[in-house]
Amino acid sequence: MMMNMNLTDNDFWEKFGNLRQEDLFFKVHPELIDIVSEVEIKKTECPSCKKDERVSWVWAFDETEYEEPVRDLCRDCELEALSLETGYTLNEKRRAVIDKEWYFINENEASGFKNFEVHDEKSEFAKKTTTEYIKRLLAGEQLNLMMLGKTGTGKSHLSKAIAKTAKHKGKKVAYITAMHLFNKIKGTFNNIHERNRFNEQFKAFDLIVIDDVGMETKKVAEVSWSTSEWTELLNLREGKSNIWTSNFDEQSLSKVIGDRTLSRMYENTIFIENFTGEDFRRRKRINVV
Numbered sequence: 512m513m514m515n516m517n518l519t520d521n522d523f524w525e526k527f528g529n530l531r532q533e534d535l536f537f538k539v540h541p542e543l544i545d546i547v548s549e550v551e552i553k554k555t556e557c558p559s560c561k562k563d564e565r566v567s568w569v570w571a572f573d574e575t576e577y578e579e580p581v582r583d584l585c586r587d588c589e590l591e592a593l594s595l596e597t598g599y600t601l602n603e604k605r606r607a608v609i610d611k612e613w614y615f616i617n618e619n620e621a622s623g624f625k626n627f628e629v630h631d632e633k634s635e636f637a638k639k640t641t642t643e644y645i646k647r648l649l650a651g652e653q654l655n656l657m658m659l660g661k662t663g664t665g666k667s668h669l670s671k672a673i674a675k676t677a678k679h680k681g682k683k684v685a686y687i688t689a690m691h692l693f694n695k696i697k698g699t700f701n702n703i704h705e706r707n708r709f710n711e712q713f714k715a716f717d718l719i720v721i722d723d724v725g726m727e728t729k730k731v732a733e734v735s736w737s738t739s740e741w742t743e744l745l746n747l748r749e750g751k752s753n754i755w756t757s758n759f760d761e762q763s764l765s766k767v768i769g770d771r772t773l774s775r776m777y778e779n780t781i782f783i784e785n786f787t788g789e790d791f792r793r794r795k796r797i798n799v800v
């Protein structure tokens with residue numbers, strides 16, 4: 512005779528939420544209208560907090576007493592569950608908004624570690640090094656990676672593979688070209704509020720991949736502005752991990768972003784520049800493994 516019904520169904524509660532609990536009973540159990548004369552509301556044990564705070568119906572029929580919970584949990588526990596759920600949704604939404612502004616990798620793009628083609632020693636070294644990098648990053652280490660080399664050598668492929676893996680593992684990741692990044696900064700000119708928002712976001716990422724460093728400055732007149740921006744950007748990233756890729760070699764890069772920026776990028780950084788075929792051990796820096 513007991514009828515089971517999904518009482519947490521939202522539509523249901525929207526429709527009948529205003530009724531008295533007793534009246535609600537007959538909406539749920541229309542078959543009992545002529546049979547049960549009295550329904551009482553009783554507080555029973557909430558399965559979550561174990562307090563006697565869950566609302567239940569109690570009624571008698573055929574000299575037997577029946578009891579049925581109106582809700583799954585007590586009011587406090589339901590509200591708590593609801594706020595957790597809302598918080599989760601909000602976080603998800605915020606994450607989606609930030610991704611839209613900062614994460615420029617097409618999910619369908621086939622740029623993973625698995626499909627990176629190893630065809631010589633250099634590409635093998637690059638793959639081994641980036642695989643090592645992502646392992647250390649996921650283990651919680653703060654570590655930078657710089658990849659220098661000509662276009663079409665796989666820098667973007669590998670940096671995307673790292674970004675995707677880190678994101679998949681729950682890290683907050685940005686993937687943006689240097690040009691796009693600097694255009695974003697230009698967009699905040701004369702708007703301190705926007706710039707603060709930019710800074711807050713920029714600081715918060717566990718990992719930022721900046722692709723094509725050196726391409727952000729097209730005019731010589733902008734170089735001094737962009738080098739001072741780089742200083743600011745690196746300050747904001749203090750203690751966080753970064754990946755920089757560039758088609759420029761070290762010398763040309765230092766002209767565009769400045770010596771100071773470049774040497775700061777060398778701190779706590781792994782290098783891959785075998786893409787160019789140059790001897791990467793030649794330079795003074797903290798090196799790989």
Ligand SMILES: [Zn+2]
Binds near residue numbers: 559584585586587588
């Ligand atoms: Zn409870």
